[in-house]
Amino acid sequence: MTDLTSLTIAEAREGLAKKEFTATELTTSYIKAIDGADQLNAYVTKTPEKALEMAKASDERLAKGEARPLEGIPLGIKDLYCTKGVGAYACSHILDGFKPEYESTVSQNLWDDGAVMLGKLAMDEFAMGSTTETSYFGPVKNPWRAEGETIDRVPGGSSGGSAAAVAARICAGATASDTGGSIRQPAAFTGTVGIKPTYGRCSRWGMIAFASSLDQAGPIARTVRDAAIMLKSMASVDPKDTTSVDLPVPDYEAALTGNVKGMRIGIPKEYRVDGMPEEVEANWQQGIDWLKAAGAEIVDISLPMTKYALPAYYIVAPAEASSNLARYDGVKYGLRVNGNDIVDMYEKTRAAGFGSEVKRRILIGTYVLSAGYYDAYYLRAQKIRSLIKQDFDKAFQTVDTILTPATPSAAFELNKEITDPVEMYLNDIFTVTVNMAGLPGISVPSGKNGQGLPMGLQLIGKAFDEETLFRTAGVLEEAAGILEAPAKWW
Amino acid sequence: MSIDKDTVKRVARLARLSVTEEEAESLKGELNSILNWVEMLNEVDVDGVAPMTSVVTQEMKKRDDVVTDGNYANLVVSNAPASEENYFMVPKVIE
Numbered sequence: 336m337t338d339l340t341s342l343t344i345a346e347a348r349e350g351l352a353k354k355e356f357t358a359t360e361l362t363t364s365y366i367k368a369i370d371g372a373d374q375l376n377a378y379v380t381k382t383p384e385k386a387l388e389m390a391k392a393s394d395e396r397l398a399k400g401e402a403r404p405l406e407g408i409p410l411g412i413k414d415l416y417c418t419k420g421v422g423a424y425a426c427s428h429i430l431d432g433f434k435p436e437y438e439s440t441v442s443q444n445l446w447d448d449g450a451v452m453l454g455k456l457a458m459d460e461f462a463m464g465s466t467t468e469t470s471y472f473g474p475v476k477n478p479w480r481a482e483g484e485t486i487d488r489v490p491g492g493s494s495g496g497s498a499a500a501v502a503a504r505i506c507a508g509a510t511a512s513d514t515g516g517s518i519r520q521p522a523a524f525t526g527t528v529g530i531k532p533t534y535g536r537c538s539r540w541g542m543i544a545f546a547s548s549l550d551q552a553g554p555i556a557r558t559v560r561d562a563a564i565m566l567k568s569m570a571s572v573d574p575k576d577t578t579s580v581d582l583p584v585p586d587y588e589a590a591l592t593g594n595v596k597g598m599r600i601g602i603p604k605e606y607r608v609d610g611m612p613e614e615v616e617a618n619w620q621q622g623i624d625w626l627k628a629a630g631a632e633i634v635d636i637s638l639p640m641t642k643y644a645l646p647a648y649y650i651v652a653p654a655e656a657s658s659n660l661a662r663y664d665g666v667k668y669g670l671r672v673n674g675n676d677i678v679d680m681y682e683k684t685r686a687a688g689f690g691s692e693v694k695r696r697i698l699i700g701t702y703v704l705s706a707g708y709y710d711a712y713y714l715r716a717q718k719i720r721s722l723i724k725q726d727f728d729k730a731f732q733t734v735d736t737i738l739t740p741a742t743p744s745a746a747f748e749l750n751k752e753i754t755d756p757v758e759m760y761l762n763d764i765f766t767v768t769v770n771m772a773g774l775p776g777i778s779v780p781s782g783k784n785g786q787g788l789p790m791g792l793q794l795i796g797k798a799f800d801e802e803t804l805f806r807t808a809g810v811l812e813e814a815a816g817i818l819e820a821p822a823k824w825w
Numbered sequence: 826m827s828i829d830k831d832t833v834k835r836v837a838r839l840a841r842l843s844v845t846e847e848e849a850e851s852l853k854g855e856l857n858s859i860l861n862w863v864e865m866l867n868e869v870d871v872d873g874v875a876p877m878t879s880v881v882t883q884e885m886k887k888r889d890d891v892v893t894d895g896n897y898a899n900l901v902v903s904n905a906p907a908s909e910e911n912y913f914m915v916p917k918v919i920e
Contacts, residue, residue: 717876773880
């Protein structure tokens with residue numbers, strides 16, 4: 336029998352329907368693969384017993400011919416999602432021992448569609464980072480290594496555990512979340528597909544908040560089709576999240592027609608940034624050529640506010656984070672460090688519980704929101720967001736989707752010494768504009784660089800036009816060829 | 826504009842984060858590096874631009890003012906580091 340973990344979600348769905356194997360067999364294969372992949376450190380919490388219980392229920396459904404859309408499909412859940420009775424720490428020490436009493440809407444939607452939970456996946460602490468090195472539970476290793484090398488590389492972040500687990504075939508697909516690029520950048524670093532849908536497409540209820548006006552749930556999967564299957568289940572209109580938008584969730588799989596003839600693809604000149612590596616530039620050109628060959632029309636466009644998106648993000652996101660993270664006070668859940676009085680207890684708890692990147696962002700956020708600075712920083716940044724959105728509105732009058740590189744480089748080495756925080760923030764340069772404008776963006780594998788490391792391209796769409804993104808990404812995937820699994824070294 | 830160590834300590838106090846002298850010193854450098862970088866936003870003319878408040882225009886959702894949830898105080902406090910009879914326990918706050 337073929338290794339069941341090699342199957343995509345679409346293939347596993349078919350095999351289960353045809354009774355070629357059972358959900359229990361499929362889940363057991365993944366549990367074994369997970370236990371053999373401890374070196375990657377992708378899982379923070381494993382839930383094999385729960386998985387087998389859910390798989391058994393799926394087998395009963397399948398036997399009765401009552402399969403739901405994700406019946407028996409084993410998934411990993413980013414540690415940022417609240418899962419009832421299963422630890423949810425956002426990979427922070429401050430949420431020590433936290434076991435939610437409720438389930439996030441997105442994960443509940445997946446279980447309601449028959450999916451099986453394998454466990455919780457590592458991330459940068461509170462989703463603040465681009466490498467998954469800020470996780471309290473230690474860094475995650477990218478299953479991809481450069482050809483002929485044994486050096487460990489980062490899987491990107493913040494959804495690095497999700498991306499690494501999908502690439503390493505230790506889950507069929509994973510939930511992730513994206514505030515500035517946290518789905519798309521790790522997807523590009525690991526040769527996987529990741530989509531951040533339009534803000535408001537997925538409910539944020541039960542997701543541990545980072546920056547509420549930017550956070551959005553999305554899947555990481557092996558193929559465009561798998562990502563479409565997952566997003567269909569994850570997305571919903573939810574009365575528990577007033578920012579969830581009242582629009583029906585389309586059948587994203589139906590959008591995968593393979594036809595982009597006559598579609599207009601925008602190429603923004605501002606994304607040709609100084610010092611962009613030649614391989615990134617060449618890969619972008621390759622993507623343009625692929626779409627042209629498929630009958631799309633290439634249109635040069637301008638998004639003049641692009642360069643201001645990243646600095647504006649580093650005001651808006653820390654400001655909202657400083658407010659959201661005020662709830663961790665040693666009283667309601669998680670860690671408590673006792674002090675002389677209540678304020679001392681707060682300060683000691685937060686000093687011990689948060690890592691350095693989180694502290695840095697809380698302080699920046701507190702500073703820019705403090706008396707006398709609100710207008711100069713936060714309000715100005717929010718005005719610049721309006722201008723960024725206007726750039727896109729204008730571009731979308733003439734194009735259907737926009738093609739850009741996903742990241743300024745392929746996966747880099749673990750433990751890279753970066754002393755200037757701004758240098759690390761530049762990882763998000765191509766992805767962050769999309770969050771600022773609230774638009775959907777997808778990262779799709781587009782071949783490998785000279786060292787044999789995966790590369791990714793990003794497509795940006797109109798609000799609530801994920802279907803065009805899936806269709807166009809499907810064409811790119813077809814042209815690039817679906818990546819084989821990384822050579823197993825773990 | 827750059828911030829000094831005392832400002833770092835003042836902001837840390839506002840954020841209820843205790844920082845050591847050494848941490849305040851290194852944070853001063855990191856925060857200044859970020860603040861200097863975001864200075865470039867001052868190049869942008871934002872006169873007459875409305876701040877972005879939502880991504881899609883949608884009327885604020887409202888629901889009927891009725892109780893829809895609750896009656897499980899035990900679950901609310903179940904993760905508390907210290908609780909007693911469904912109350913959160915904190916150090917004494919009044920003398």
